[in-house]
Amino acid sequence: MQRRISLIPQPQQLTAADGDLDLATLSAIAADTELRPLAWLLSDLLNRGTGLRLVVAGTAAGTTADNAAAEPTEKDAAQARVLRLALEGDRPDDFTTAAEAYRLDVTPAGVDLVAAHPAGIARGIATLRQLLPADALREAPAAPPIVPLVSITDEPRLRWRGVMLDVARHFQPKDFVLKMIDRAWLHRLNVVHLHLTDDQGWRFEVPSRPKLTEIGSWRAETVIGHAREDRGYDGTPHGGHYSVSDLREIASYARERHIMIVPEVNLPGHARAVLAAYPELGAGQNEPVSSTFGIFEEVLEPTQAALDFALEAYTAIGEFFDGPYVHIGGDEVPMTQWESSPVARALMESEGLEDAHGVQAWFTKAFCDHLTGMGKRVIGWDEILDGGAPAEAAVAVWRTEAYVKKALEAGHEVLVSPQSHVYFDHYEDEGEGEPLRIHGLTSVEKVAAWDPAPPGIDESRILGAQCQLWSEYLPDPRDVEYAAFPRMAVFAEVAWTNLDVREADPVLDRLGDHLERLHAMGIGYRPLEGPKPWQRGGTGRRRRFDWAFTEPEAE
Numbered sequence: 001m002q003r004r005i006s007l008i009p010q011p012q013q014l015t016a017a018d019g020d021l022d023l024a025t026l027s028a029i030a031a032d033t034e035l036r037p038l039a040w041l042l043s044d045l046l047n048r049g050t051g052l053r054l055v056v057a058g059t060a061a062g063t064t065a066d067n068a069a070a071e072p073t074e075k076d077a078a079q080a081r082v083l084r085l086a087l088e089g090d091r092p093d094d095f096t097t098a099a100e101a102y103r104l105d106v107t108p109a110g111v112d113l114v115a116a117h118p119a120g121i122a123r124g125i126a127t128l129r130q131l132l133p134a135d136a137l138r139e140a141p142a143a144p145p146i147v148p149l150v151s152i153t154d155e156p157r158l159r160w161r162g163v164m165l166d167v168a169r170h171f172q173p174k175d176f177v178l179k180m181i182d183r184a185w186l187h188r189l190n191v192v193h194l195h196l197t198d199d200q201g202w203r204f205e206v207p208s209r210p211k212l213t214e215i216g217s218w219r220a221e222t223v224i225g226h227a228r229e230d231r232g233y234d235g236t237p238h239g240g241h242y243s244v245s246d247l248r249e250i251a252s253y254a255r256e257r258h259i260m261i262v263p264e265v266n267l268p269g270h271a272r273a274v275l276a277a278y279p280e281l282g283a284g285q286n287e288p289v290s291s292t293f294g295i296f297e298e299v300l301e302p303t304q305a306a307l308d309f310a311l312e313a314y315t316a317i318g319e320f321f322d323g324p325y326v327h328i329g330g331d332e333v334p335m336t337q338w339e340s341s342p343v344a345r346a347l348m349e350s351e352g353l354e355d356a357h358g359v360q361a362w363f364t365k366a367f368c369d370h371l372t373g374m375g376k377r378v379i380g381w382d383e384i385l386d387g388g389a390p391a392e393a394a395v396a397v398w399r400t401e402a403y404v405k406k407a408l409e410a411g412h413e414v415l416v417s418p419q420s421h422v423y424f425d426h427y428e429d430e431g432e433g434e435p436l437r438i439h440g441l442t443s444v445e446k447v448a449a450w451d452p453a454p455p456g457i458d459e460s461r462i463l464g465a466q467c468q469l470w471s472e473y474l475p476d477p478r479d480v481e482y483a484a485f486p487r488m489a490v491f492a493e494v495a496w497t498n499l500d501v502r503e504a505d506p507v508l509d510r511l512g513d514h515l516e517r518l519h520a521m522g523i524g525y526r527p528l529e530g531p532k533p534w535q536r537g538g539t540g541r542r543r544r545f546d547w548a549f550t551e552p553e554a555e
Contacts, residue, residue, distance in 0.1 A: 006513040007130050008489050009188055009496035010505055011154040021106050023050075023083065023145035028057040031085040035121055037256060039085055042125050050132070051141035059086055081110045089116040095260070095324065100190065101155035104128060106147050122258035123188050127152060130186070134516040137186075142520075158452065160415055160464025161495035162191030162262070163488060165480070166471040168198035168273075169293065171217075171240035176477040178253050183484075183523070185257040187492035192254060193262040193327060193466065196242075196317070199272035199290040199298075204242045204263075206316045209309070211277035216289060217241040223292040226436060226473070226545040233291055234541075247320040255322070262379070263317045266329025267310050268300040268363045274309075281306040283337050293472040297336045302347045302359050310363070311370045324377050328367045331381035331398070333360050353387075361387030368393055385410060394463055398423075400551055401454040413463040420551065421450040422467040422491060424483045425474060428526055432544055435482070435537035436473045439549040444528070447490045448507050451499065467491045478524050482535055485518055485525035486511055 005016050023046065031039035039056040047053045092098035099117040102124035113124040129136070131150065135143035163184055165172065177194070184192050196203045202216035218239020224231040242250070254261045267274075272290045275282040275298050285298050300306040318326050335356035338344035344359050351362060360383075368378045368390045379394040382403045389395065395407040396415040407414045419426070419440065426440030452465035467488055474480045493507045511528065518525045526535065537543045 005131070005148055005150055006510040007127060008507060008510055008514045009493035010501055010507065010510070011127065011152045012498055012501055013153040015151045017107075017149040017151075019108065019149045020146050021108065021111070021149060023054070023111070023147065024052050026054060026081050026083050026110055028082050029054045029085065030057050030059045030082040032059050032087050034087065034118060035085045038118065038121055038125060041256060042083075042085075042128075045129065046136075046145055047141075049136035049138050049141065050143055050145040052145040054083060057082075059084065083111040084113065085121050086112070086114050087116060087118070087121070088114050092117050094119070095159060097156050097159055100188075102127075102152075104150070104152040104154070106131070106150050108149070111147075119190070119258040122185070123154070123156075123190075124152075126186050126188050127154065130517065134513075134520045137517055137520045139522075156188065156190075156496045157498050158462065158464040158495050160191055160466065161189045161492065162193050162415075162464065162466035163189055163484075163491075164193040164195055164264075164417075164466055164468040164470075166195040166198075166469060166474075167203050168195050168266075168471075169200045170471040170475045171201060171203060171238070172471070172477060172480065173240070174242060174246045174250065176480070177250055179477075180480075181250075181254050181257060181259050183488070183521070185259055186517075186521075187489055188496055189492055190258065191260050191262055191464075191466065193264060194250075195264045195266065195327075195470075197264070197266050197273065197329075198270045199296050200293070201239060201289060202241065202273040202277070204247060204317065204320075205244050206313055207244065208312065208316075209278070212274070213241045214277070216273040216277035219289040219291050221291045222475075224541050225543065226438075226547075227293040228547055229545055231541075244320070247317075251321050260323040260325070261321045262323060262325045262327050263321050264327035264329055265310075265313050265317055266327075266331070267313075267367070268302075268306075268360065269331070269333030270296075270329060271300055272296055272298050274300070278309065281309055283341055283343075295332045295334060297334045299333055299337050300363070301341060301343050302338070302362060303343060307363070307366055310367065314367060314371055315374065318371060318374050318376050324375075325379050325394070326371050326376045327396070328364065328371075328378055328380045328384075330360065330364060330384040333383060335359075357387035359387070360384070361389070364389055364393070379415065382407060385412075396466070398468070404454055404457065408457065408461055414461065415463045415466055416452045416454075417466040417468060419468075421446060422465070423470065424467055424487050425470040425472065427544075428483075428487070429530060431530055433531050433536040433538075434544055435479070435531070435535065435542045436545060437483075438470065438473055439547055442487065444487055444490050444511070445508065447487050447494065450494055452494060465491075465495045481524040482526050482531070485523050486515060486528070489514055489518070 029039045099119045102115040102120040105112040131147040133143035202212045221233040276289045338356040338359045382397045394413040397403045426442040427437045453459040
């Protein structure tokens with residue numbers, strides 16, 4: 001019987017052998033020049049969790065298997081026993097599944113990790129870390145550096161495998177963002193999407209617009225319980241923002257791990273924080289940063305001043321993060337203000353727009369033109385389809401599968417992220433003890449059974465899949481961790497592993513082993529049997545609240 005090795009995501013091909021390799025018997029990490037940063041990162045991680053410090057040297061001649069076959073002397077054998085990181089073959093384009101493919105061989109002679117692109121080496125390192133004992137993922141030495149003998153050939157199913165972290169509704173500290181990048185990396189995700197602006201707060205510094213952080217980055221108080229209840233407000237200010245230096249650190253940290261940061265500046269709706277700072281960009285409502293949650297009528301007026309502001313914000317965030325994508329938001333934009341606005345009416349007449357949806361399309365096109373000129377690609381929520389979106393824009397579908405088909409029929413690349421299966425701000429279980437969520441029910445079993453390519457859809461036209469951590473009811477890192485894990489781990493397998501491999505070795509059968517890794521990393525995950533006593537919602541401000549939600553149908 002083949003030895004069982006439990007990994008999440010499950011690699012596409014895995015062959016186990018009897019025996020283990022003690023990495024302490026190796027002499028070095030041998031790495032190609034381009035891979036030295038990843039090699040030192042791996043060396044640091046091994047040292048942190050196991051106490052083993054492997055130096056980084058140049059690539060050894062040939063594979064470890066080749067060296068073993070040459071019957072070397074004792075001295076040569078010691079030098080040949082290395083953990084080798086190497087680039088081989090024609091280099092694939094960035095942000096392709098081929099760029100993340102890798103081969104990992106652990107033999108008595110050493111470790112070979114080979115890929116055609118550095119991103120593949122980064123994914124292979126994540127797998128190698130999971131092969132170590134779970135306690136090797138701790139912040140101080142707590143386990144021996146021993147890995148099983150194994151041969152793995154692997155490549156992701158989807159190009160984009162992401163997690164969205166909402167830092168706008170409730171601000172999350174920079175250190176936690178860095179931790180979430182590490183957790184994404186360990187699960188072989190390749191995108192961390194930061195939702196940086198909303199009605200409840202603006203979360204990044206734009207030096208030319210100081211009021212965004214002076215006024216727009218904090219609110220006077222926050223609603224107690226669910227926004228649909230009537231329990232009052234807590235009277236406690238809440239806020240925070242990332243400085244220019246913070247953003248550069250986040251970008252650099254992600255880049256080292258070959259994780260793409262996708263920043264989102266959500267306009268022209270969800271603009272209460274913007275308009276609290278610069279009310280002249282709206283219709284003069286003069287409302288404060290919102291202290292509750294929902295959809296608000298205040299939007300940017302279609303003026304040159306408002307457009308200039310938006311383009312200035314996109315320029316700033318596009319320069320901080322060097323990835324190809326910028327998210328423009330575009331969801332839940334009420335038409336009410338524009339339908340009664342003389343400015344919007346004049347625009348509709350001059351541009352020949354049929355209705356107020358055309359005003360949003362006017363903003364969307366301007367955003368796309370500007371970001372394309374910066375060398376960026378635009379992605380927006382599926383509402384950008386309503387008034388017509390430029391063909392080059394990718395569409396993130398959060399509503400039903402009908403919108404996936406609508407976007408594909410319109411010629412767009414599609415990121416699949418339906419709230420029915422990958423919104424992790426939904427309840428995990430029907431139990432009364434579950435802490436407050438927005439609504440819904442998304443169990444680990446539901447995530448595990450999901451296929452991100454809807455029936456009848458050409459999978460090659462799917463950009464990828466993403467899970468979402470909206471934070472209206474996730475006020476701090478502990479709440480985010482409980483909502484994210486282990487569902488995010490299961491999602492990572494759904495996005496990475498081919499269906500036939502998933503079916504042959506179901507992820508739920510391996511999840512118990514994986515919880516030991518999450519525990520070692522200090523993640524406050526939700527146990528499979530339900531919340532621990534201190535994780536329950538109880539009867540206070542985190543008590544459960546249910547209401548009937550109806551999914552919108554595609555027009």
